[in-house]
Structures are given as C-alpha cells and as structure tokens.
Amino acid sequence: MPGILHLKNLYVPTLKEDPADADIASHKLLLRAGMLRKTASGVYTFLPLGFRVLKKIEEIVREEMDATGAYEIMMPALQPSELWLESGRWDDYGPELMRLSDRHERGFCLGPTHEELITSLVRDELRSYKQLPLTLYQIQVKFRDEIRPRFGLLRSREFIMKDAYSFHDSQASLQETYDAMSDAYGRICDRCALEWRAVEADSGQIGGKVTTEFMALAESGEAELVYCDCGYSANTEAGECIPHPTAHDVAELKKVSTPGIHTIEELAEFLGIPETSTVKALSGKDADGGLVVLFVPGSHELNEIKACRAVEGFELLSDDEMEAFGLHKGSMGPVGLPDGARVIADASLKGVPHWVVGANEEGAHYLGAAPGRDFTVDGWADLCVVKPGDSCPECGCSLKGARGIEVSQVFQLGTKYSESMRATYLDKDGKEKPFIMGCYGVGVSRTLAAIVEQHNDADGIKWPLAVAPAHVCVIPLVVGDDVVHPKAEEIARACQQMGFEVAIDDRDERAGVKFADADLIGWPLQIIVGKRGLAEGKVELKRRRTGERSEFLVDALPEMLAFANRKMMDMHKGGVTIFSGLFD
8 A cells, every 4th residue: 555645755846937948738737746857958857746647657558568468578778789780770760869889889879769679689589480479568768869859758858668569470460469559559548538549640760551640639749630520530741631622724834924923822822813723843852863843732731751652762952952953943843844854743633634833934834734735744642741621531521630649659560670680480381481570659758748738727737547646635724733734644544545545735834835736736636624624524625627626524534535436446447547436
C-alpha cells in the first residue's frame, strides 16, 4: 500500500505565473504545478509528482504489452555506429541522430530508436521458425537532436518511449501481431482518457510501407489530420488526396501578360477566377540531377513525401538552380520547358482539359493550355497534401480537419532491417530466410503532455483518475492544532486503507494558497477539513473535474469512499479507468 504524500515534506515547487518560454497548456501547467523543471533546451527533470504520473502511464503501457504476449527487456541507449552503418541509416538518419566517439575514437550514437540493436540481438540466437513469432519491448529514454526543441515534452531532445519489435516467418503472422498491437494502443489511449484517432501515416525514417499513427486530438498538436464520418482518417502528409480542380472556359492556348504576378493567390485575383482553376508548378531534380517539374491544382500544396515516391531522389530546386535551368519563379508552366525536362502531374488534373499555367516567361501566363495538344505529361501521381474539403477516398464525402499529437505508432517493417543486417532463421524446410519484422512505439512522456492538453482549465490540470499523482488530497485548513489537523490525518489514513492514493496538504499556508495549488496540481478529489464544518460533523468535497462542491457528514465518508473504490476497481478490471462515481 503506497504511503500518504505529505506536502510539507514533498518537493512540489509550484509557480503562480506562466514561465516566459512556455507556449502551450501542458508545458505551462507541468512547470507551474511543480512536476517538471527545464535542465536545458528540450531536456527536463521529472519532479516527484510528475514522475508518479509518468510511472502510471508506463504501467498502463506495460500491462497492455504483457497482455499481447510481448516480453520486456532493457537495451543500452548507447549504440555502436557499425550497427547503423549495416542498416544504412548512419548517414540517412540525418543531424537528429546524436553521434559521439569514445576515447578510442569508436563511433556511437544515443538511440532515438532501436531497430538496429534489436536485430543484432536476435540474429545469432533466434534461429528456428519454431521460436516465432517473438515480440520484445522496452521502456527507455530516447534521444533526438531536434533543431528547435519546443512545446515542452511534445518536442524534446530526451524523451521516454516504449518501443517493441516483433519477428515473424510470414506476413500473416506479422499482420496478427500488428492488429493486436493496434488494439492495445487503442486501449492505452482509452485508459489514459484521451480522445484519439488512428490515422494513416508515413513511415518516415523508420521504414516500411504500412503504418498507423495514434493521434490525441488537440489544437496544440503539430500534426494536421483529416477524417470522415465513415471512419476514415489520415495524417495530411500521408492521406490520399482527391482535390476538385476546375477547368477555365478558355479552350485555345492564349498568352496573357501578368506583370508582377508571382503567386497563385495573385494570379487568381488578377484573372478573376478561383484558385481551383489554376495549376501550380514546382521544379526539382531527380536522383540523376535531371529536371522534373511537378504540377498540382492551384488550391493545394505539394506533398514532398509523395513527390519523393513519384520521382526517386526528388529534391526541390533552389532559386540559383532554377535560374541555371532558365526557369522563372512564379511563371513556370508545362509549355516551353527546357529540353529533357520531365512533367509529372497530380492525378486530379487528368480530367481537366485546359489549364491556367505559367508561360515560362517573366510576367506571362497561359490560359487554355491543353495536355496532349500543347504539352506532354510524362506521368500522373497523387502529389498533393490532403486538406479539409477534399473527398474521402473511401466514401466520397467531404473530409473534415483536426489537429493532433502523435502519441504512438505501429509499423510493418517487412525485411528492411533483417536483409541489410543478415538476420535470418531456418524455415521448416531448413532454408535460411530473413525475419519479417514489425515495430511499435508509444511516446510515454508525449502521452503525459497530451493528457494535460486535453484535461485542463484556467485553474490548472484535471487529471484522469488512472494517471493522477494521487486520487485524493485532504486539505486541513488549520495545521498543528488538536482538532482539524488530527481529523484530516485520520481521514487520509481511512482513504489510504480503502485503496486510494492519498496526499495531505499539511503545509502551514493560507487556505487560498492550498485551494489554488490543489486545482493547479489537479487532484481528482479534494476533501476540505475546517473547524466550522467539523463543529457540525461535516467536511467539504470538491470534484476537480466538474468543480462541484458539496458537504458530507464525516461519518458517511467511509461508506461513500468504499463505493467509489469498488466502482474504480470494476472499471479498472474492464480495461478502462477514467472517472467514476465520487470523482465525476
């Protein structure tokens, strides 16, 4: 049974004002509530109450991982560079990888993730198909050298993550674990009382072709997503884009003077047409340095991730490179491009017979440019960033938009790492085959921040019961006397014996300070013990979630708390502990 938290002895340095460098609710409140302290840019110390919340989230994650049949291990954060060289990611990962050398000039990195290390761990000892499938996981500090750490725990350079890795002998086996992990991740979000969506995503530096992100909805989220009432949802970087370009009514190729016009907005206003009737050009080069010009509806932006899929090694041209190719920024078009240039257009433009585009002359544009007649399109692809208002790829209805915080992600890696690192097993015919792999990450510290983003008000944090630093805070309005303080201690012990985690604010502070800190810290239930109430045999209860206050007879408290405890345990057994009974 955990001990009672006595605030007079606990290190909880609360702040009255928002720190100057904190921009979002979770960053401000975790600092003000004495749960975090900044050590360096993107690096934080978890103080006692913040660490308690962190450990509760870890325990939820651990319970759900163990329920899938995964086994917990602990790998080193310090990883040899040769493993990353084997996989090819030592150079590909980029400057976010924290690299260092030891005294013998051997290269290492501080792990942002552990695909290489886990693959090297099993490749010499996991030898038979009879040992598969196998899933191993850890909860550990990770490192990423963010160029601009910000938003507290949402973009930090040191963070806590649960990373799991699975090994299989078939795609069907991988899919089974992938689905089980996805279900577990949904339960983790539910148990942390998050409003969330599972969205289609891009695999980024991890690799693999199939991946899903779990997004906690929040206006402060860095990720933009689209969703439909039919159930479809996607990160805008990965979602299929079905825009609605419109044709202009000029059918013949006609050059018009557009002096000083360089943007789609300016062009549409100058011509008196909607942006959906214009076509935007973006120039780049392929892996061989050849010129490639991409065309998308003027109402949309180019998705560079999709561009790299359509054109191997695609990279946007700098202004100097555009000038070297003889291109005019703001006036590019498909008619009259330099010899050898490839034209790739968004698939939505295939049905548009006449385009409004740049004329490849400074201050000039074409109306009525027709694919096949005036220029050739070398390829069609999905190139746009999806946005609200586009059509849902599953049902055709209009997509809605939201922002989210990525709290977890699941990946099907295939054989990306096992092939490059020669990690194989013997199948039932005795043949060596590369492992089929999956990986699954939960941002534990990001989840903590996401919970605060969704559960707060003007007075502070409103912790869900499952992750609160304690369930109940007993607040004696007088300390050191022989009536109020002893009764508060008695109530605290009674709550503890019923299975609740309890804090008592036995600091010698004014009542107003205690009330403000109780709301700032976010104790789900506050039991206020005062001399006047005790004279009538009563205490006051405040439910942090609703702000409701009510008086109860002291003698009735045990029965009420016992009922609330039974409700809490029943909900926990059901896999979801959010709010119940007395804590609503």
